[in-house]
Amino acid sequence: MSDSPDATGSASDPSRSRHNTAVVWFRHDLRLHDNEALTEAATADNLVPVYVFDTREYGKAEYSGARSFRYEKTGIHRTRFRREAVADLRESLRSRGSDLVVREGRPERAVAEVAARVDADAVHLHTSPSPEESGVEGAARGALRELDIDARRYWGHTLYHVNDLPDGYRNVPDTYSSFRKSVEGSASVRAPLGTPTLPPLPDDAPDPGAIPPLAALSGADQPDDDRGVLPFVGGESAALDRVETYLWDEDRLREYKETRNGMIGQGYSSKLSAWLSEGCLSPRYVESEVDRYEDLRVSNDSTYWLLFELIWRDFYQFQVAKYGKQFFAPGGLRERDDISWRVPAEDDEAARQFERWMSGETGIPFVDANMRELNQTGYMSNRGRQNVASFFANNLRIDWRRGAAHFETQLVDYDPASNYGNWAYIAGVGNDSRDRYFNIVKQARKYDGQAEYVTQWLPELDPLPPRYAHEPWTMSERDQAEYGVELGIDYPAPMVDLDQTYQKLR
Numbered sequence: 210m211s212d213s214p215d216a217t218g219s220a221s222d223p224s225r226s227r228h229n230t231a232v233v234w235f236r237h238d239l240r241l242h243d244n245e246a247l248t249e250a251a252t253a254d255n256l257v258p259v260y261v262f263d264t265r266e267y268g269k270a271e272y273s274g275a276r277s278f279r280y281e282k283t284g285i286h287r288t289r290f291r292r293e294a295v296a297d298l299r300e301s302l303r304s305r306g307s308d309l310v311v312r313e314g315r316p317e318r319a320v321a322e323v324a325a326r327v328d329a330d331a332v333h334l335h336t337s338p339s340p341e342e343s344g345v346e347g348a349a350r351g352a353l354r355e356l357d358i359d360a361r362r363y364w365g366h367t368l369y370h371v372n373d374l375p376d377g378y379r380n381v382p383d384t385y386s387s388f389r390k391s392v393e394g395s396a397s398v399r400a401p402l403g404t405p406t407l408p409p410l411p412d413d414a415p416d417p418g419a420i421p422p423l424a425a426l427s428g429a430d431q432p433d434d435d436r437g438v439l440p441f442v443g444g445e446s447a448a449l450d451r452v453e454t455y456l457w458d459e460d461r462l463r464e465y466k467e468t469r470n471g472m473i474g475q476g477y478s479s480k481l482s483a484w485l486s487e488g489c490l491s492p493r494y495v496e497s498e499v500d501r502y503e504d505l506r507v508s509n510d511s512t513y514w515l516l517f518e519l520i521w522r523d524f525y526q527f528q529v530a531k532y533g534k535q536f537f538a539p540g541g542l543r544e545r546d547d548i549s550w551r552v553p554a555e556d557d558e559a560a561r562q563f564e565r566w567m568s569g570e571t572g573i574p575f576v577d578a579n580m581r582e583l584n585q586t587g588y589m590s591n592r593g594r595q596n597v598a599s600f601f602a603n604n605l606r607i608d609w610r611r612g613a614a615h616f617e618t619q620l621v622d623y624d625p626a627s628n629y630g631n632w633a634y635i636a637g638v639g640n641d642s643r644d645r646y647f648n649i650v651k652q653a654r655k656y657d658g659q660a661e662y663v664t665q666w667l668p669e670l671d672p673l674p675p676r677y678a679h680e681p682w683t684m685s686e687r688d689q690a691e692y693g694v695e696l697g698i699d700y701p702a703p704m705v706d707l708d709q710t711y712q713k714l715r
């Protein structure tokens with residue numbers, strides 16, 4: 210793995226001739242299938258699986274660098290999902306005679322403590338390209354080095370392995386199409402690994418510890434909203450069930466390309482993102498299932514398109530590996546300094562608009578419905594994400610990272626590369642992006658013709674015919690009286706004149 214960002218890989222282990230103990234440190238790889246760190250660690254005589262809830266990921270944090278701000282890193286939806294994923298992993302390990310040691314604190318300390326306590330020969334872990342996670346990883350490696358314990362790192366979260374990139378990650382193309390063609394043309398996706406047989410815990414295994422209560426991590430729980438696309442349940446078991454349901458039981462893959470721009474219900478797209486982000490699901494496993502589906506059911510544009518989207522996911526992962534912190538800077542990869550972003554801390558109007566955007570009270574129904582879905586459920590369709598992000602970054606011109614950070618808090622499927630990469634792309638500071646923006650009302654009419662989606666999340670607009678549900682500001686006072694929907698009372702008047710904001714962009 211010489212070319213992986215900061216990754217070493219499985220060197221042959223001279224200590225294998227004697228009794229040895231391995232620690233596997235689970236991070237965003239909460240699964241047993243296709244898990245190289247686990248598979249390698251499982252060749253030891255004893256194995257200690259560990260997971261650490263990193264307290265820095267919960268509660269308020271600083272978005273550092275230029276024009277820093279504070280925000281909540283992990284909201285209730287993802288915290289709940291992650292706890293479930295850890296609990297599921299523990300169950301699976303227990304059913305195989307092992308266990309999961311759970312700690313709360315700083316992983317770099319907790320992992321080293323466990324490793325020292327069991328006199329481990331090596332700690333096996335998956336590496337991550339995003340700066341925060343690789344910072345934690347670097348600190349953990351430092352602590353292990355002091356203890357003279359090997360840290361063995363693997364790359365396991367993308368479809369294409371970093372070592373299989375035609376020109377290495379440092380030379381990865383900066384546009385999606387070139388990237389896709391390069392990997393499709395000269396790399397292949399490795400076959401997923403199976404679930405290994407696990408060696409026992411050592412006799413002096415540490416206390417397994419408890420999974421911290423939800424309230425201790427992210428405050429009060431939020432009840433499920435039955436309008437959500439899916440009850441996202443964390444864990445490998447639910448992830449594999451979802452693949453089974455989407456591909457095999459409901460046979461939806463054959464029409465994915467035609468349905469993927471939908472907005473209501475579980476079936477319009479795969480909904481695999483949250484499991485992929487927490488690593489409950491391996492993208493290579495998904496690919497192998499798509500292959501099997503193509504052999505057994507049908508091979509068409511739709512079956513290919515799911516892989517096409519997974520390559521988008523890879524694209525952002527390798528872009529983060531290549532650009533590091535620059536990926537998260539206001540000017541993005543292009544280091545643009547010609548856009549003057551409005552900063553809520555310095556501009557009262559921008560601060561008010563930011564609040565209204567976050568809470569889904571902008572007075573523009575297509576934006577508000579999507580933001581309310583996000584806040585209530587932790588999920589939003591890709592179509593919705595593109596529109597609310599474009600509205601924020603282009604029509605409002607508020608610092609795009611503030612919008613992205615709100616997504617970071619709320620999304621059940623948050624991933625640093627996919628989130629900040631897509632935001633930067635839409636804000637015109639990423640690679641592969643022209644200055645592009647969405648015409649929100651046109652999009653609403655096209656993708657929600659009958660205003661079913663908008664009225665699902667904004668029931669106050671239910672009495673309106675679709676054209677008014679999408680543009681309530683075009684109603685006269687008489688219309689408002691006729692339909693019983695008064696602007697500024699039942700639903701907000703728009704906080705900006707959309708047409709005017711577009712004129713500034715042209």
Ligand SMILES: Cc1cc2nc3c(=O)[nH]c(=O)nc-3n(C[C@H](O)[C@H](O)[C@H](O)COP(=O)(O)OP(=O)(O)OC[C@H]3O[C@@H](n4cnc5c(N)ncnc54)[C@H](O)[C@@H]3O)c2cc1C
Binds near residue numbers: 518595
């Ligand atoms: C502003 C913005 C922010 C986003 N933030 C995230 C995020 O934090 N985490 C995340 O996983 N996705 C993010 N996406 C990408 C995309 O919206 C979601 O992956 C998708 O909506 C999840 O639903 P799905 O699993 O049903 O997707 P499907 O349509 O079924 O796609 C299959 C898989 O392909 C991958 N994928 C699809 N589209 C993209 C894309 N544009 N970029 C990267 N990967 C993609 C995802 O892993 C997804 O699960 C973001 C998109 C935008 C526009």
